[in-house]
Amino acid sequence: xxxxxxLVSVFALxxxxxxxxxxxxxxxxxxxxxxxxxxxxxxxxxxxxxxxFHVNHVPLDYQRLTAIGPDGKSVELHNAATGKYRSTxxxxxxxxxxxxxxxxxxxxxxxxxxxxxxxxxxxxRGVAPTPEGFEKEVxxxxxxxxxxxxxxRIETFVTAGSPSDTVLKxxxxxxxxxxxxxxxxxxxxxxxxxxxxxxxxxxxxxKVTAIPGGMRYRNEQAGIEVVTDKKGxxxxxxxxxxxxxxxxxxxxxxxKKPAKQRRGAYVATLEVLPE
Amino acid sequence: xxxxxxxxxxxxxxxAVCAGELAVSLEIPRLDVAEYHRPYTALWVEDKDKKVxxxxxxxxxxxxxxxxxxxxxxxxxxxxxxxxELDMPIDGVSGATRAPGTHTITFTEGAExxxxxxxGEYTLILEAAREVGGRELLKIxxxxxxxxPETLKAEGKNELGAFQLxxxx
Numbered sequence: 088x089x090x091x092x093x094l095v096s097v098f099a100l101x102x103x104x105x106x107x108x109x110x111x112x113x114x115x116x117x118x119x120x121x122x123x124x125x126x127x128x129x130x131x132x133x134x135x136x137x138x139x140f141h142v143n144h145v146p147l148d149y150q151r152l153t154a155i156g157p158d159g160k161s162v163e164l165h166n167a168a169t170g171k172y173r174s175t176x177x178x179x180x181x182x183x184x185x186x187x188x189x190x191x192x193x194x195x196x197x198x199x200x201x202x203x204x205x206x207x208x209x210x211x212r213g214v215a216p217t218p219e220g221f222e223k224e225v226x227x228x229x230x231x232x233x234x235x236x237x238x239x240r241i242e243t244f245v246t247a248g249s250p251s252d253t254v255l256k257x258x259x260x261x262x263x264x265x266x267x268x269x270x271x272x273x274x275x276x277x278x279x280x281x282x283x284x285x286x287x288x289x290x291x292x293x294k295v296t297a298i299p300g301g302m303r304y305r306n307e308q309a310g311i312e313v314v315t316d317k318k319g320x321x322x323x324x325x326x327x328x329x330x331x332x333x334x335x336x337x338x339x340x341x342x343k344k345p346a347k348q349r350r351g352a353y354v355a356t357l358e359v360l361p362e
Numbered sequence: 363x364x365x366x367x368x369x370x371x372x373x374x375x376x377x378a379v380c381a382g383e384l385a386v387s388l389e390i391p392r393l394d395v396a397e398y399h400r401p402y403t404a405l406w407v408e409d410k411d412k413k414v415x416x417x418x419x420x421x422x423x424x425x426x427x428x429x430x431x432x433x434x435x436x437x438x439x440x441x442x443x444x445x446x447e448l449d450m451p452i453d454g455v456s457g458a459t460r461a462p463g464t465h466t467i468t469f470t471e472g473a474e475x476x477x478x479x480x481x482g483e484y485t486l487i488l489e490a491a492r493e494v495g496g497r498e499l500l501k502i503x504x505x506x507x508x509x510x511p512e513t514l515k516a517e518g519k520n521e522l523g524a525f526q527l528x529x530x531x
Contacts, residue, residue: 123441124432249446272442360438 111135113147113354114332115188115243116300120271120358122247127180129245130166131188134173139332140300142172147190147241149174157184157251183248185255185271193238193261195221195346199229235348238262243356246271259287262337262351267320273359275328282319285337285351289319293337297323297357300330328361382471382479382507383530386417388488389523392462393495400459401492401521402433404440405467407476408485414444417475418467419456436491439499464524471507479506490521500525507531 115133122129133147149167156162167176180186194216198208209224210216226232238261244254250269257263267280283290293315298308313321315335325331335353342349390401405418419440422430431450435441450456455475469476484504491497498521502514508529516525 121435121438121441121446122432123435123445125428127432246446274442362439 111137111144112139112332112334113190113241114140114356115147115152115190115241116140116330116356117188117243117245117358120243120245121360122180122245124247127247128177129180129186130175130177131243132173132175136172138302139298140330141303144172146170146172146174149176152176152188152190154178154186154188155254156180156186157182157253159253162186178245180245180247184251184253185244185246185269187242187244187254189240189242191238191240191242191258191261192216193236194218195225195234195236197221197225197232197234199226199232202230204230233348234342234346235350236342236346237350237352239352241354244270257284257287259284261286262290262293262335262353264333264335264353264355270355270357273325273357274362275325275359276362278322278324280320280322283315283321283335283337283353284319285339285349289317290315290335290337290351291317291319293319293321293335293351295321295323295333295335297331297333299327300332325359328359331357331359333357381473384469384471384476384486385466385528385530386469386486387464387466387524387526387528389464389518389525390460390462390490391518391521391523395495397494399493399495400461401490401495402437402459403488403490404437404445405486405488406440406444407479408443408487410483412443415476416444416448416452416455417469419445419450419452420459421450421456423451423456423458433491433493436497437489438491438497439487440489481506486527488516488522488525490518492521496520498522502527504529 113135115131118130133149133152134142135147136142136144146169148169149164154162154164162178164176165179168174178186192215196209196216200206210220240261240263250271255266257265263284265282265284267282273279283293295313295315296310298310311323313323315321333355338348338350340348386405403420407415407417421434434445437445471479484506486502486504489499498518500516500518500522502516504514504527508531511528511530513526513528518525
C-alpha cells in the first residue's frame with residue numbers, strides 16, 4: 088500500500104491515524120477465549136497501538152464493533168466505555184458455541200488532482216465511504232484519478248463449551264479468514280491452517296503475519312510471516328503459547344468498476360494455549 | 363445333574379471373577395502453600411485414535427448455580443479432548459474434589475464407566491489443575507488385554523505425586 092491509499096482506507100475506520108502506517112496496529116483482545124460453565128463472561132479491550140496489546144495510542148471505538156453469537160444473531164456489548172487508550176466492554180456467553188466480535192468496513196476510495204495540480208482524496212477524514220457520497224464528491228474525470236475498492240476487518244473469537252462454525256462463515260465481502268483449524272482450538276507446537284478469501288474467492292499471495300503479544304518485553308517483532316498459496320491457504324506453526332496478532336494484506340487490480348485496484352486488510356487476535 | 367449345574371455355576375463365577383480390571387492409584391500431594399484449594403482432577407483413557415473414555419472428573423460440584431464448572435477448562439487437555447463436549451455432571455464419573463493423599467479406584471472391564479475395551483493400545487491420562495496453583499498432566503501407555511497382572515507407573519513433579527496403574531487380565 089502506498090501512503091495515501093493507506094491513509095485514505097484508514098479514514099474509513101474513523102480514526103485519525105493509520106492502522107498500519109507508522110507501526111500502528113488495531114486489535115480487539117478478549118480476556119479469555121476458551122470458557123466453561125453455564126454463564127461465562129468475557130471482557131474485551133479494543134485499541135490501536137504501536138506495540139501489540141500494549142495500549143499506548145488511541146482507543147478503537149466500541150460503537151463501531153459488533154458481537155455475534157453461535158446462532159449468528161448479534162449480542163449486546165455490556166459495560167462499554169471508551170478511555171484514553173482503549174475501549175472496553177463485556178460479552179455474556181449465555182449460549183454454548185463460538186462468538187465473534189468484529190469491525191468491518193468496505194467501500195470505494197479515490198484520489199485525484201485538480202486542474203491546479205492540488206491533490207484530493209475521498210472519503211475525507213472520519214467519513215465512512217458510501218455509494219451516495221462517492222457519486223456526489225468524486226469527479227467522473229480528473230487528472231490522475233485513481234479509484235480503488237478497499238476493505239478492513241478486525242476480529243476475534245471466543246468459545247463457551249464446544250466450538251461451533253456459524254460465525255466463521257464468510258460474508259464474501261472484502262478480505263476474510265475462513266479457518267480450517269478452529270480459531271479457539273490453537274495449541275503451541277501444532278500447525279493451524281486458515282484460508283483467506285477476497286470477495287469470496289481465494290486470496291492468492293496474501294501476506295500474513297502473526298506477532299505474539301508482550302512486545303514490550305523483547306527486542307524483536309518476532310513475527311511469523313507466510314504467504315497464502317493457490318487456494319488462499321496459510322499454515323502457521325505456533326512456536327509458543329500466548330495471544331497473537333494476526334494480520335493479512337492483499338491487493339490486486341481486479342476491482343469492480345469504477346475501481347481499478349482492490350485492497351483488503353485483515354486482523355485477528357488469536358490465543359494459542361500450551362499443550 | 364446337580365454336579366453339572368454346580369460346574370456351570372462355577373464357570374460363570376470364575377468368569378465374573380476373572381473380568382479384567384484397571385486398578386488406579388493416584389496421589390494428590392500435600393502442599394505447603396498459604397492458600398490451598400483441592401485440585402480439579404480428571405482421569406481418562408484414550409485409544410490410539412484419541413477416543414476418550416472418562417473415568418473420573420473431580421471438581422467443585424456443590425457450588426451454587428454450577429459456578430464450579432467455570433474452571434473445568436483449566437484442565438486444558440481434558441477440556442479439549444472431551445470436556446467441552448460434555449454436559450456436566452456425569453453419573454458415575456464426576457464427583458467432589460479430593461483431599462491430599464493417595465486415592466485408589468478400580469475400574470472393571472465391561473462395566474461402566476470403563477465399558478468394553480477391545481484389544482489394542484491405550485493411554486491412561488491424569489490431569490490436575492489447582493486454583494491459584496499449577497497444572498500437571500501424567501500419562502501411562504498400556505496394552506489391553508495384559509497377559510498377566512502388570513503394574514505401570516508415572517510420577518508427578520508439582521500438582522501430582524505417584525500415579526500407578528495395575529492391569530489385571
